[in-house]
Amino acid sequence: MNKTVKSTLILGTIALISGVILASLNTVTSGRIEELNREKEQRALSQVLPGYGKITEKKININGNSVSYWTAEKTDGGKKQNGYAFIASESGYSGNIVSMIGINEKFMIEGIYILQQTETPGLGARSEEVISDLNFWDILAGKKETEAKKPWFQRQFTGLNVSTGIKLVKKGNWSESNRDELLKNNEITAITGATITTSAVRRSIENAVAEFKDVIIPADNGEAL
Amino acid sequence: MKMVKEFTKGIWTKNPILVIGIGLCPVLAVTSSVTNALWMTVATTFVLVCSNLLVSSVKSIVPAHIRIPVFISIIATFVTVVELVLKAYQPEVYKSLGIFIPLIVVNCIILGRAEEFASKNTILLSIADGLGMGLGFGATLVVLSFFRETLGANSLLGYTFIPGMKPATALIMAPGGFIILGLMLWGMNKINNRKK
Numbered sequence: 001m002n003k004t005v006k007s008t009l010i011l012g013t014i015a016l017i018s019g020v021i022l023a024s025l026n027t028v029t030s031g032r033i034e035e036l037n038r039e040k041e042q043r044a045l046s047q048v049l050p051g052y053g054k055i056t057e058k059k060i061n062i063n064g065n066s067v068s069y070w071t072a073e074k075t076d077g078g079k080k081q082n083g084y085a086f087i088a089s090e091s092g093y094s095g096n097i098v099s100m101i102g103i104n105e106k107f108m109i110e111g112i113y114i115l116q117q118t119e120t121p122g123l124g125a126r127s128e129e130v131i132s133d134l135n136f137w138d139i140l141a142g143k144k145e146t147e148a149k150k151p152w153f154q155r156q157f158t159g160l161n162v163s164t165g166i167k168l169v170k171k172g173n174w175s176e177s178n179r180d181e182l183l184k185n186n187e188i189t190a191i192t193g194a195t196i197t198t199s200a201v202r203r204s205i206e207n208a209v210a211e212f213k214d215v216i217i218p219a220d221n222g223e224a225l
Numbered sequence: 226m227k228m229v230k231e232f233t234k235g236i237w238t239k240n241p242i243l244v245i246g247i248g249l250c251p252v253l254a255v256t257s258s259v260t261n262a263l264w265m266t267v268a269t270t271f272v273l274v275c276s277n278l279l280v281s282s283v284k285s286i287v288p289a290h291i292r293i294p295v296f297i298s299i300i301a302t303f304v305t306v307v308e309l310v311l312k313a314y315q316p317e318v319y320k321s322l323g324i325f326i327p328l329i330v331v332n333c334i335i336l337g338r339a340e341e342f343a344s345k346n347t348i349l350l351s352i353a354d355g356l357g358m359g360l361g362f363g364a365t366l367v368v369l370s371f372f373r374e375t376l377g378a379n380s381l382l383g384y385t386f387i388p389g390m391k392p393a394t395a396l397i398m399a400p401g402g403f404i405i406l407g408l409m410l411w412g413m414n415k416i417n418n419r420k421k
Contacts, residue, residue, distance in 0.1 A: 007291045014283075014295055018302035025306060029313035036316050118323060121257035122378045122397030135385035193394060 040115070045070060047150070048102030048111040049083045062215055069216055083110055086212055090204030092117065093124050093196045101205055103212075107163040112154050112205065117197075124197035127153045131173070153198075156188050162209045166202050170195075228353045231346075235357030241334045242365045242406075243413045248334040251325050252366060253402040259382055262363070262370035264318045268311070268326060270359025272303045273335050277355035280343040296339045297330070304329045334362060365409070372405050373397055 045055050052072035059066050070085040085102040095118035102110035119125045130149045156174040160166050164186055171178060171189040182189060190198040241247055251269075255261045279299045287295050308326045311319040319326065329335065338358055343351040375386045377396030395401045 003288070007288055010287060011291055011294055011298075014298050018298055021302060022305050022309075025309055029309045032313040033309075036313070040316075120398065122392075122394060132384055135388050136381045139382075139384050 044100040044113040044115060045085060045102075047113045048085050048100050050102075050111060052083045052110075055085070060216055062211075067216075069212070081105065084212065086208055086216070087115075088204040088208030090200045090207065092200040093119050093194070095119075097127070097197065097200050097204060099201065099204065101208055103162065103209065107161060107209065109157045109160045109162060109205070112157045112201075114151075114154060114201075119194065119197050124191065124194040126191050126194065127151065127197055127201065129153065153191060153201075156182060157205070159183050160186055160188070162205060166206070168195075168199060168202060228350065231350050232353040232357040235354065235359070235361040236364060237361070239358075240361045240365060240413075241337075241358050242362060243410055245337075247337055248332050248362065249406075251328065251332060252369065252406065253399055255322060255325055256366055256370035256373050256402060257377070257397050258321075258374050258380075259367060259370045260318075261321055262366040264311075264315075264322060265325065266359065266363030266366055268307045268322075269329055269332065269334070269362060270356065271307060272300060272329055273338060273359045273362075274352055274355040275303045276300045276335055276339055277343040277351040278348060280339040281346060281348045281351035284344045292340075292344065293336075296336060296344075300335050300339070301330045334358060369402070369405055369409060373401060377401055 049055060049070070049072050052074045055070050055072040057068055057070050059068055061067075068087065072083045072085075074081050074083065082105045083102060084104075085100055087098065088101050089096050089098045091097070096116065097114065097119070098116040099112050099114045101112050104110055114127055117125065117127060119127065128151050130151050132145060132149065134143055134145065152174045156179070157166075160183070167185060167187045169182070169185075169187045169189055170192075171182070172192065174182065174189050178189070188198065188202065235241065239245060242249065242252055251265060255265045276296070276299050280296055283295070283299075304327060307329070308319075311322075311326060338355060342354045346354070371381075373396050375381055376393055377398075378394075379386050379390050379392035393401070396405065
C-alpha cells in the first residue's frame with residue numbers, strides 16, 4: 001500500500017476512535033454540567049437577593065447581546081419592596097471578574113456573589129476566601145464547621161449605597177468589629193496586596209448599576225421600578 | 226525485577242522534575258495549594274498511565290514518521306476525558322486548576338515518556354513507568370506545595386496552619402515557587418552526593 005495512504009488511514013482511524021469516545025463521554029457529562037451551572041445560578045441568586053420571594057428571570061437585548069436580569073419582591077414591615085439582580089463584569093489583575101449583584105429599589109446592595117475570577121492565589125483570589133474559626137489542627141482533631149460561611153470580601157458590600165459612590169479604604173480584613181464603621185462611611189476595605197482586584201469589583205458594580213439605571217429600566221417600560 | 230526498577234526510577238533516580246527537569250510550568254502554577262497539587266497529580270498520573278499503555282500497544286502499527294501526531298491525539302483524548310469528568314463531578318477542583326487541565330496535553334513529561342519509553346517497551350513495563358513517573362511528579366508537587374502553602378499563605382488544605390503567624394506572601398507567587406524548587410534541587414543533589 002502507498003505510504004501516504006497508509007499513514008492517513010492510521011491517523012484517521014485514531015482520530016475517529018478518539019472522537020467517538022469523547023462524543024459519548026460528552027453526552028454523559030453535559031447534562032450534569034448544565035445542572036451544576038443552574039445550581040450555581042440559583043445559589044448566587046439566593047445570596048444576592050436574600051429573603052426575597054419568587055425570583056423571575058428576564059432577558060433584554062442590548063446592542064445585539066441578550067442580557068439576563070432578575071426581579072423579585074418581598075414585604076418588609078408591611079411595605080412591598082422590589083429587588084433586582086444582574087451580572088457585572090470587569091477585568092481585574094488577570095482576566096475578568098464576573099459577579100452577580102443584587103440591589104433594592106433604593107440602590108442599596110443586597111448582596112454580591114463572585115461567579116468567576118482568575119486572580120492570583122493568595123492575593124486577589126482571596127475575594128472568595130472564607131475565613132474559618134477553626135484551624136488545621138482543629139480539623140485534624142475532628143472538629144466540624146458549625147455553619148457554612150460566606151466570603152468576607154463579598155459580605156462587606158451588603159448594605160452599601162451605590163448611588164452615593166463606594167469608597168475604598170485599606171483597613172485590613174473586614175470583620176464584625178469594623179463592620180459598622182465601614183457601613184456608616186459607605187466604605188469597603190481592600191484585600192491586602194490586591195487593590196487592583198478590589199477596585200475592579202467596585203468599578204464593575206458601579207458600571208453595572210449605571211447600565212441598569214440607564215438601559216434596563218427604560219427598556220423595561222417602567223415595569224422594573 | 227525489571228518492573229519494580231522501572232516503577233521506582235521515576236520517583237527518585239529519574240524524577241521528571243528534580244532530575245530530568247521537564248514539566249516545570251504546571252509545577253510552578255499549581256503548587257500554591259496542597260489540594261491543587263494532589264488533584265494535578267491524580268490527573269497527570271491518569272493521563273500518563275493511559276497514554277503509555279495505548280502508545281505501547283499501537284507502537285508496532287504506527288509508522289515512525291507519524292508517531293508524534295498519533296501520540297498527541299492519544300494524550301489529548303485522555304486529557305479531555307479528565308477535563309469533562311472533573312467539570313461534571315468535581316467543579317470546585319476544575320475551577321481552581323482551570324487552564325492547567327487542558328495544558329496537560331503539552332506537558333513534556335507525558336510526550337517525553339511516550340517517545341522515550343512507551344514506544345520502545347512492552348505494555349506492562351510502560352504502565353509501571355507511567356505510574357512511577359506520575360508519582361515522582363506528584364511527590365515533588367506535594368512537597369513544594371506544602372512549603373508554599375504553609376509559609377506563603379499560613380494555611381494547609383485551606384485551613385489556618387499556625388494561628389497568628391504572618392505569612393510570607395512572596396512564596397505563594399511564582400518567584401517563591403522558583404526559590405523553593407531551587408532549594409529542593411539543592412537538597413536532592415546534596416543527598417545524592419553523600420551517597421556516592
